[in-house]
Amino acid sequence: MPTDHARDQFLDFLRFGSISTDSKYQEQIEACSEWLKGKLTNIGLTAEIHQTPGHPIVLARGPKKEGRPTVLIYGHYDVQPVDPLDLWHRPPFNPGIENGIVTARGASDNKGQIFAHILGIEETLKEKGDLPVNLILLIEGEEEIGSPHLAPFLDAHREELACDVVAISDSSMIAPGHPTFTYGLRGLAAVEVTITGPDHDLHSGVFGGAVENPATVLARLIAGLHDKNLKVKLDGFYEEVRPLAPWERRAWKHLPLREPELLKMTGAPALRGEKGFTPLERMWARPTAEVNGIGGGYQGEGTKTVLPSRAMAKFTFRLVPDQDPTKIIAMVEDYFRKNAPSSVRLELKPGHCGEPYLVDPNAGFGMAAQKALKKLFPGQKPALIREGGTIPIVAEFKSILKADTLLLGFCLPDCNAHSPNETFPLAHLDLGAKLNRHLLEEIAAA
Ligand code: BES
Ligand code: MN
Numbered sequence: 001m002p003t004d005h006a007r008d009q010f011l012d013f014l015r016f017g018s019i020s021t022d023s024k025y026q027e028q029i030e031a032c033s034e035w036l037k038g039k040l041t042n043i044g045l046t047a048e049i050h051q052t053p054g055h056p057i058v059l060a061r062g063p064k065k066e067g068r069p070t071v072l073i074y075g076h077y078d079v080q081p082v083d084p085l086d087l088w089h090r091p092p093f094n095p096g097i098e099n100g101i102v103t104a105r106g107a108s109d110n111k112g113q114i115f116a117h118i119l120g121i122e123e124t125l126k127e128k129g130d131l132p133v134n135l136i137l138l139i140e141g142e143e144e145i146g147s148p149h150l151a152p153f154l155d156a157h158r159e160e161l162a163c164d165v166v167a168i169s170d171s172s173m174i175a176p177g178h179p180t181f182t183y184g185l186r187g188l189a190a191v192e193v194t195i196t197g198p199d200h201d202l203h204s205g206v207f208g209g210a211v212e213n214p215a216t217v218l219a220r221l222i223a224g225l226h227d228k229n230l231k232v233k234l235d236g237f238y239e240e241v242r243p244l245a246p247w248e249r250r251a252w253k254h255l256p257l258r259e260p261e262l263l264k265m266t267g268a269p270a271l272r273g274e275k276g277f278t279p280l281e282r283m284w285a286r287p288t289a290e291v292n293g294i295g296g297g298y299q300g301e302g303t304k305t306v307l308p309s310r311a312m313a314k315f316t317f318r319l320v321p322d323q324d325p326t327k328i329i330a331m332v333e334d335y336f337r338k339n340a341p342s343s344v345r346l347e348l349k350p351g352h353c354g355e356p357y358l359v360d361p362n363a364g365f366g367m368a369a370q371k372a373l374k375k376l377f378p379g380q381k382p383a384l385i386r387e388g389g390t391i392p393i394v395a396e397f398k399s400i401l402k403a404d405t406l407l408l409g410f411c412l413p414d415c416n417a418h419s420p421n422e423t424f425p426l427a428h429l430d431l432g433a434k435l436n437r438h439l440l441e442e443i444a445a446a
Contacts, residue, residue: 001100002429006119009039010429013077013111014095014104020055020078020145029055029141032077036139043122045137052149055141062121062135070134071443072163072403073436074393075114075170076143079106080418087420100426108411112424113169114139116410116432124437132444136163140393143170146190146352147392154393154400165365166397167439169432171409174383175256179373182407183361184284184386185394187319189328190351193218193336194312195296197344202307212343215296215311221339222313225289229275232289232317234331242321242358244285248386252280255383257413265414284386288318314351318388325353354392359404368446369406372438376431408435 002010016032019025033049033056040047040060047060055078082092082105090096095104102112117137124131138161140150154161173180195214202211227233259271262279273282282288296311298304317328329350340346360366361384373382387407394405410432416422 001427002119002433006429007097007426010102010112010115010426011095011104013039013115014102014106015093016077017082017093018078018106018141019081020142022081029078033058033141036077039118040137043118044125045121045135047137050153052142052153054145054149057141057150057153058137058139060137062125062131062133062137064134065130068133069164069443069446070136070162071440072136072138072161072166072397072401073114073117074166074168074397074405075117075137075139076110076141077106077114077139078141078144079109079111080144082420084420089421092420092422097426101423102426103421103423105422107422107424108415109417109422110143110170112428113409113411113432116429117169117436119429120433120436120440123433124440132440135440136161143391143393146188146354147396148352150393151396151400154396158400161401163401163403165443166394166401166403166405167369167443168391168394168405168407169409169435170391171387171389171407172411172413172415173409174385174413175261176412177377178256179377179380179382180409181361181366181369181373181382181384182387182409183366183384184321184358185356185407186284186287186386186388186390187323187325187356187395188352188354188390188392189317189319189325189332190353191315191317191329191332192312192349192351193221193315194310194347194349195221195340195344196310196347198307198309201297201309204305204307208307211307212341213307214344215308217341217344218294218296218311218313221336222291222294224339225335230273231275232287234289234328234335236331237287237328240322240324240327241287244281248285249278249281251384252278252284255280255385261413280385283388285320287320287323290316290318292316316351318390319356321356321358323356325355329353352392354390355395357391357394357398357405358386364404365406365443365446366404368442369408369439372435372442373408375438375442376435406439408439410435 045060092105297308
């Protein structure tokens with residue numbers, strides 16, 4: 001277990017309501033970045049804050065010496081919104097600990113994981129006065145909104161940020177106690193669609209039948225996105241999808257995450273998805289079309305006979321190599337424009353994008369990462385997995401800094417990231433600190 005001091009500081013970190021998407025939380029975002037800078041300075045790093053047109057970036061460095069590799073550790077201090085608030089067992093920014101489990105928004109995604117790295121760095125510096133590698137620590141405040149200002153920052157600071165490899169803990173372990181190395185992530189393209197019919201809500205008895213209902217039109221359009229095998233029906237959607245490698249399909253069959261675990265974790269009555277693929281294949285290596293939010297018309301108690309003026313839905317498309325988010329947005333626009341009837345007006349608002357990522361888990365510093373995991377869990381073989389989530393900047397670490405990323409996440413698959421009652425085991429602070437130490441040592445030795 002972490003020391004009381006480490007635990008208390010972690011809880012302080014969790015108390016900032018650093019929700020990046022909601023401008024009401026701007027002050028908390030700023031305060032959280034200042035707090036981080038203070039913490040990083042305190043442990044002996046050189047830390048600074050870089051303002052952006054959006055939320056601040058916290059950047060810190062360890063002692064720099066010639067002849068050893070430079071590792072960039074990336075994390076994010078921003079978090080997702082907390083609603084629906086009434087489903088939380090405690091206020092999301094008033095963390096509590098029960099049976100060694102911390103509950104708070106951001107506990108796993110990503111404050112717990114990045115804080116564990118900070119603790120590892122702190123321990124090494126305290127013991128040795130140095131780190132085995134040159135370290136750059138980059139913690140941003142816009143990951144959950146697609147990192148819009150981080151790529152320009154990387155571009156403008158290419159030289160200072162030059163590194164041999166990037167390490168990120170912002171993903172999951174396949175199961176508790178099971179070392180996990182993630183070598184692929186899905187990408188994402190977001191679109192918001194608004195359908196407007198009449199210029200005000202109408203009496204559905206008086207006008208219904210003559211004026212088309214925007215909610216019905218939207219439902220029809222959403223239904224048209226999938227065929228009966230649950231394949232996405234956009235023209236060209238699968239054209240650039242890279243097929244799963246035979247070794248992946250074989251290896252994933254033996255992972256300790258199967259239908260029963262997924263049913264338990266999600267509470268869904270059954271699993272269902274694209275025909276011809278297993279649940280893990282669908283989550284990690286196949287693209288999807290998801291509705292993230294939908295609205296329109298009367299939502300209050302009882303009945304209100306209204307023909308709503310508008311209906312809207314928020315969509316994200318999860319993408320896999322080699323799909324291109326910009327091309328996907330164009331396909332989506334095309335689909336809605338072609339299929340929306342002239343009885344309604346259509347408004348399309350593209351949102352954030354992130355490219356998919358895939359590397360060879362055994363190339364480059366991949367073996368160093370696997371060795372670090374073996375040291376952390378002696379006698380166990382790391383699971384090599386992809387994951388379905390997106391970390392938008394990872395593709396840009398490659399294209400701008402020319403560095404591959406090692407994804408070594410250690411939150412649990414049932415941590416409720418993005419959901420009410422997000423959790424993180426306190427013991428994982430130690431686990432992550434140890435992982436940090438092994439990883440930096442193995443990279444230095446590689
Ligand atoms: N940590 C997640 C991404 C993730 C989750 C990776 C699970 C691997 C496994 C990250 O914080 C996240 O949620 N990203 C967003 C990005 C989006 C808003 C652009 C996502 O995936 O929805
Ligand atoms: Mn997240």
